[in-house]
Amino acid sequence: MDLINFEATELRLGLPGSSTDEPEIKSTTSPVNTNKRSSPEMDSNVSDENGSSRSPPPTKAQVVGWPPVRSYRKNILQGRKSDQPEMGSGMYVKVSMDGAPYLRKVDLKVYKSYGELLKGLQEMFKCIIGLYSEREGYKSEHAPTYEDKDGDWMLLGDVPWEMFITSCKRLRIMKSCEVIES
Amino acid sequence: MMLLQPSMDPNRKRAKSVDRVDSVDSGSESFESTRKCGFPDEVLERVLSLIDSHKDRSSVSLVCKDWYNAERWSRRDVFIGNCYSVSPEIVAARFPRVRSVTLKGKPRFSDFNLVPEDWGADVHPWLSVFSTAYPFLEELRLKRMAVTDESLEFLATNFHGFKALSLLSCDGFSTDGLKAIATHCKNLTELDIQENGIDDLGGHWLSCFPESLTSLEVLNFASLNSEVSFDALEKLVSRCKSLRVLKVNRNVSLDQLQKLLLHCPLLMELGTGTFMQELISGPVTEFKTMFSNCKNLVTLSGLWDTTPLYLPVIYPACASLTFLNLSYATLRSDELANLLAHCKSLRRLWLLDTVGDKGLEAVGSCCPLLEELRVFPADPFDQEIFLGVTESGFVSVSHGCPKLRYVLYFCRQMTNAAVATIARNCPDFTHFRLCIMNPGQPDYLTKEPMDDAFGSVVKTCTKLQRLAISGLLTDRTFEYIGKYAKNLETLSVAFAGSSDLGMESVLKGCMKLRKLEIRDCPFGNAALLSGLTKYESMRSLWMSACNVTMNGCRALAKEKPRLNVEVMRDEEGSDDSQAHKVYVYRSVAGPRRDAPPFVLTL
Numbered sequence: 001m002d003l004i005n006f007e008a009t010e011l012r013l014g015l016p017g018s019s020t021d022e023p024e025i026k027s028t029t030s031p032v033n034t035n036k037r038s039s040p041e042m043d044s045n046v047s048d049e050n051g052s053s054r055s056p057p058p059t060k061a062q063v064v065g066w067p068p069v070r071s072y073r074k075n076i077l078q079g080r081k082s083d084q085p086e087m088g089s090g091m092y093v094k095v096s097m098d099g100a101p102y103l104r105k106v107d108l109k110v111y112k113s114y115g116e117l118l119k120g121l122q123e124m125f126k127c128i129i130g131l132y133s134e135r136e137g138y139k140s141e142h143a144p145t146y147e148d149k150d151g152d153w154m155l156l157g158d159v160p161w162e163m164f165i166t167s168c169k170r171l172r173i174m175k176s177c178e179v180i181e182s
Numbered sequence: 183m184m185l186l187q188p189s190m191d192p193n194r195k196r197a198k199s200v201d202r203v204d205s206v207d208s209g210s211e212s213f214e215s216t217r218k219c220g221f222p223d224e225v226l227e228r229v230l231s232l233i234d235s236h237k238d239r240s241s242v243s244l245v246c247k248d249w250y251n252a253e254r255w256s257r258r259d260v261f262i263g264n265c266y267s268v269s270p271e272i273v274a275a276r277f278p279r280v281r282s283v284t285l286k287g288k289p290r291f292s293d294f295n296l297v298p299e300d301w302g303a304d305v306h307p308w309l310s311v312f313s314t315a316y317p318f319l320e321e322l323r324l325k326r327m328a329v330t331d332e333s334l335e336f337l338a339t340n341f342h343g344f345k346a347l348s349l350l351s352c353d354g355f356s357t358d359g360l361k362a363i364a365t366h367c368k369n370l371t372e373l374d375i376q377e378n379g380i381d382d383l384g385g386h387w388l389s390c391f392p393e394s395l396t397s398l399e400v401l402n403f404a405s406l407n408s409e410v411s412f413d414a415l416e417k418l419v420s421r422c423k424s425l426r427v428l429k430v431n432r433n434v435s436l437d438q439l440q441k442l443l444l445h446c447p448l449l450m451e452l453g454t455g456t457f458m459q460e461l462i463s464g465p466v467t468e469f470k471t472m473f474s475n476c477k478n479l480v481t482l483s484g485l486w487d488t489t490p491l492y493l494p495v496i497y498p499a500c501a502s503l504t505f506l507n508l509s510y511a512t513l514r515s516d517e518l519a520n521l522l523a524h525c526k527s528l529r530r531l532w533l534l535d536t537v538g539d540k541g542l543e544a545v546g547s548c549c550p551l552l553e554e555l556r557v558f559p560a561d562p563f564d565q566e567i568f569l570g571v572t573e574s575g576f577v578s579v580s581h582g583c584p585k586l587r588y589v590l591y592f593c594r595q596m597t598n599a600a601v602a603t604i605a606r607n608c609p610d611f612t613h614f615r616l617c618i619m620n621p622g623q624p625d626y627l628t629k630e631p632m633d634d635a636f637g638s639v640v641k642t643c644t645k646l647q648r649l650a651i652s653g654l655l656t657d658r659t660f661e662y663i664g665k666y667a668k669n670l671e672t673l674s675v676a677f678a679g680s681s682d683l684g685m686e687s688v689l690k691g692c693m694k695l696r697k698l699e700i701r702d703c704p705f706g707n708a709a710l711l712s713g714l715t716k717y718e719s720m721r722s723l724w725m726s727a728c729n730v731t732m733n734g735c736r737a738l739a740k741e742k743p744r745l746n747v748e749v750m751r752d753e754e755g756s757d758d759s760q761a762h763k764v765y766v767y768r769s770v771a772g773p774r775r776d777a778p779p780f781v782l783t784l
Contacts, residue, residue: 063621063702064294064295064296065291065294065295065296065701066294066619066621066676067559067562067592067617067619068293068294068617068674068676069294069558069559069562069592070293070294070351070377071293071294071295071379072377072378072405073377073509073558074562076510077560077561077562
């Protein structure tokens with residue numbers, strides 16, 4: 001097995017996707033984050049004037065209306081995240097698996113059917129994943145689900161493959177026992 | 183008859199007056215009346231009708247009573263920067279022969295959800311008055327106004343010569359309103375729909391253009407989501423021989439676009455639909471000649487979803503492009519570099535920060551004539567995905583593009599030194615809008631506040647008219663602005679300053695200030711009241727999440743009855759003594775009569 005793959009399957013306590021020698025991170029100092037308020041009603045930044053010390057990365061608490069990007073553009077970009085390929089002409093979506101400490105990415109364009117996708121995922125996560133069927137219930141310990149364009153979490157397999165790949169924003173492999181029957 | 187001027191006696195020294203429909207007059211002078219010097223009114227009117235600039239017309243109207251009258255009779259275009267500064271009745275009374283109206287409504291921060299819905303700026307009262315005063319109205323351009331389908335229908339059916347409608351950042355209407363316009367406006371030359379809060383009920387509106395309509399010159403529906411009938415679109419485009427601007431939406435495919443382009447070789451501005459095909463096996467070669475007939479194309483936008491495979495299709499059109507809007511195309515640096523190598527004539531360029539600093543290096547090396555650059559964040563709320571662009575990209579551009587006048591730059595890190603270099607390289611800035619996306623972030627290398635950055639901009643760029651500041655800023659920034667930015671007209675401030683002194687410095691020093699918008703700054707009543715004598719010469723002041731109280735606002739309102747001092751309540755109504763959102767503007771129309779319950783006019 002080549003070294004890169006080995007590294008990828010290594011279990012670690014770090015954040016998903018992080019590693020000690022990420023090539024993408026610039027060697028310059030990363031943005032300093034001062035303890036800025038996250039709510040517009042709080043007091044101003046007077047106290048932090050004098051060379052703020054490095055603080056942990058900010059929470060993603062969003063300030064209303066900041067950064068000043070018009071709603072139209074914001075909505076386009078949010079929609080884009082789902083169907084815009086991030087690399088080349090592939091259609092990469094994030095895949096998370098319950099219990100795994102890091103996420104992966106798969107290119108949906110590489111597969112022609114659900115069967116192929118599940119096979120690929122099984123190889124990636126070293127587990128058995130099965131589609132749900134009305135008759136037989138869950139065929140395995142893990143159930144594949146996905147988030148669609150509307151933000152809803154759906155079970156894989158109900159819609160035709162072509163429709164699925166255009167509406168799938170991300171995948172999540174859940175434990176079958178945790179899937180709530182609809 | 184209601185006149186705007188306090189006195190029309192031409193012998194009196196004319197004081198600076200707030201009674202203007204349009205932008206700030208450039209100064210006050212005293213004039214002697216000229217005798218009727220044998221100059222027939224018609225000749226004077228004819229001469230004055232050649233003057234287009236609103237500022238010049240304002241000045242002209244101040245010369246004397248004759249000139250005031252000649253100017254008002256020859257005025258064809260009216261620009262109203264704040265719809266509440268004047269009433270439609272006053273406008274109609276002063277200018278009897280208007281053909282074109284531009285109206286702006288809500289405060290700019292409404293674009294960022296800081297103004298509640300139903301705030302106002304309804305266009306309908308204007309349309310009602312205009313239907314009797316200007317039945318021959320031809321053009322209406324609205325920005326940040328509340329527009330309903332009923333209003334659009336009213337417009338379409340009451341103004342028989344109506345030609346041009348432009349809606350930017352408006353809300354309250356749906357595509358049904360567009361149906362009315364398409365159906366009834368027999369002489370329509372322009373339909374320009376941009377970035378509105380529109381309820382998109384489908385693309386049927388486009389099919390409502392009758393076969394007899396051949397006058398369209400401008401059609402922009404790029405921001406609408408629903409698919410229109412391609413057949414109807416193609417027929418419309420082919421029968422409108424004077425079409426010079428066509429911006430379609432994302433649903434129009436590449437081969438559909440190719441068909442459209444065959445029908446409009448005179449096109450000057452094009453907004454494409456989706457710029458790739460699903461089936462990668464489809465030949466790209468069939469699109470290679472798509473742009474070779476577009477000899478007049480100067481503006482290109484859209485390019486949704488474009489990929490390295492399809493982007494080169496536009497290369498044949500690039501040499502003559504002056505404006506390229508790539509702000510909806512997630513290009514990488516190499517794709518941009520390859521593209522820009524063909525775009526030597528670019529004056530204006532809009533990008534997404536996915537191009538990175540490397541992409542901006544390409545801008546610097548390929549576009550020496552560049553005057554305007556806007557770099558938007560692809561991921562404003564999620565720092566995980568892209569770092570985006572940094573100070574180094576901006577510096578690269580400044581080295582290669584010394585003619586830069588207008589910049590809007592979203593980034594996650596900046597230094598004082600970089601901005602100083604940029605200002606030195608590009609001293610001609612008129613618009614400098616820098617958004618460091620993390621509020622209150624200092625120079626990431628020195629950890630100092632970003633005061634010196636903006637100090638260098640205002641010191642070096644003497645022509646600066648518009649400034650937006652960000653990052654960690656103390657009162658020093660504002661002292662610099664007040665001291666040096668003598669031509670500044672618009673200032674946007676967020677999460678900045680240390681005390682009242684900041685705002686006071688600006689109000690005291692910036693003689694030409696017209697619009698001041700402030701959010702989340704420690705400026706209180708003293709700062710607010712320091713501008714007492716200034717606000718009447720400004721269009722408006724916005725302050726939200728600052729330290730201003732109701733008492734401060736009341737004091738201002740009491741001293742200045744010709745200002746409307748409006749306070750917007752928070753829903754929580756937590757602290758009634760704090761004035762959470764304050765909007766102050768001059769008006770000859772008195773307090774608003776249509777204010778919703780949450781807007782209090784003091």
